[in-house]
Amino acid sequence: MIDAMGRSQTPLPHAYPIRRVQESQHLPLARTRWPATVPAVAQLLDQGLDLGRATVLVGENGSGKSTLVESVALAFGLSPEGGSTGAQHSTRATESDLAEHLHLIRTPGGSRRGFFLRAETMHGFYTYLEKNPSTGSPDIDFHSLSHGESFLELVGDRFRGSGLWVLDEPESALSFAGSLSLLATLKEILDDPESQVLLSTHSPILAALPGATLLEVGPWGLRPAAWEELELVANWRNFLSGPERFLRHF
Template sequence: MPYLKRITIKWEKVDNKNCYPFNIPSINGLNSLEITKNVTFLVGENGSGKSTFLEAIAQNCGFSVKGGSRNSLLSDEVDDLSLASVLSLSWLPKVSNGFFLRAESFYNYASYIDEVEADIADPMERYAAYGGKSLHKQSHGESFLALLQNRFRGRGIYLLDEPEAALSPQRQLVLLRIIRQLERIGKAQFLIATHSPILMAYPDADILCFDQSPIKAVQYEETEHYQITRGFLNNRHKVLEELFSEE
């Protein structure tokens, strides 16, 4: 069962529901959200609020919104974090271990790790938790997997914001296997914001759609991501013909 079980917005603390990010429809219509599975996907179109919501959860878990664990000292000089201040997280039991991984700020996290590892006297011990070498000296996908395979361990909560941005389809399958191992053996919980129909195919996961208000759970085959991808792969010539017909 998941550790994080419910996320509640304390609307009495909000001065103006018509300003960002409270005016995002998926958030504006939300009072509380029940989490019932160890793996939960947040899906929706760009601007639907899924990443904003995940950021606010991350901050309430004690993670830097630029990525990292509770021990990371990355600066949080970002805008629009007012949502975090009015969220309430319900746990049973409370866990402190975990990680917030986001593709768009991964470069900053990798630079931060370089600074931390430089203080380790023995070169042979540097980057032990990251595959043995700087994340900057690996490709984007390699560094992502090195972090996932070496830094994600044991029971905890892991928040991933569009991890597919750095991963090929083959490596997205590797990520699914890592999630499976951590969920079953390490008893980990995952909340993942994604556009990837490969990732959201994870068995027995909840898929929460942010394209509607209120947010609701949908079946994999009901997602627009699945339907568009399937339609394109099954008949790409017709889709492209229709797409370019107005040129």
């Protein structure tokens, strides 16, 4: 496609920020040390992981999906408790040191911008924003909103332009309608060929992100799967079709 100035408007392939994540050759992580003892982490260190425009990790609690997501965010330069590369918010460090042992293969000329939405630390991040308002217009009063509203407002306000947009279990604050709204926003973000989404979730709604590579995380490590093949989807279908079958065991 050619614009009015005669310039090509065809999006460049692989223009998103990160093409691959692998172990650093200069600082390898001993496989006997946590989190390398987690199968998904060990697989990434041993084999590396190619990232597409959108990558969604799903799996049970403790499977390692959040550890992987937050480590990529930190290796990219994003704030460990949420925010952009410029955020300096920090309370009590709980993240692993995996990021120090990772090497990101970036796209030449790819965006260095991004944002990390880490669900478990958002309340403290809102206070940080209150104390450090943006230059120009004041920030949204996130504390005055409901939990779900604040998440959606944050995404709408901060996830703009090209960059790496990382979300760790954002559905924790969202209703069914809120999850659909976030899904629509992420789909719009991916209309930009220079933007990239990395997401961990327990939500079958968010796992349905169009065009995303789905990786099921578990004792096997990481395995690609179609949406309808996910254990997450099968479990929800089984429960909704007959909740009494599950409840009789409690």
